[in-house]
Amino acid sequence: EAQVTQNPRYLITVTGKKLTVTCSQNMNHEYMSWYRQDPGLGLRQIYYSMNVEVTDKGDVPEGYKVSRKEKRNFPLILESPSPNQTSLYFCASSLTFPPGSGISSGNTIYFGEGSWLTVV
């Protein structure tokens, strides 16, 4: 079964305590990305990766780091979390990019179930 798996699903942490949200996909996808979803602001991209060792900033990268050492994994790192990083986070992957092209052959974006992060 095609899956994007995120962990943890729910986390309450304190300001300044480093944390990592893991993301793994089992579809051999090249493209992976992280989004955060906030009420009234919608889904905003944090970072994306076109392939192993290739990462780039999205729209809201401040306060986050990522790495892509293996094709299947794309962890999101919060070095020093702050309350304004309280949000719902989604990892996503697709075979290639752009999303939508070749979609009849299955090149769609798959999202994980989400990780609810609260920073107090």
Next chain:
Amino acid sequence: QKEVEQDPGPLSVPEGAIVSLNCTYSNSAFQYFMWYRQYSRKGPELLMYTYSSGNKEDGRFTAQVDKSSKYISLFIRDSQPSDSATYLCAMSALRNSGGSNYKLTFGKGTLLTVNP
């Protein structure tokens, strides 16, 4: 003006109604247009996609794109309680001309409730 505008609702309709969901956009470089459905506490899932002006039908769902007006719509016929979800429009365009790096921009989503 935001790149993608979507009325957040909420929208509440009786079962069997025809639902119309809409987004407007300002960036004429958008090439691909998608609708995602997101159930509560779940990740978004792709519902429909199109890249040209006109209508595309899939069962009870019809996606409509009007590039001249920069307007896209999703119609749901014979709506069911199981259609209750947040619907997100999304559009993609090249980040830089001449490359192959696309950026996906989402609307804020419309919360739909279909009452039995």
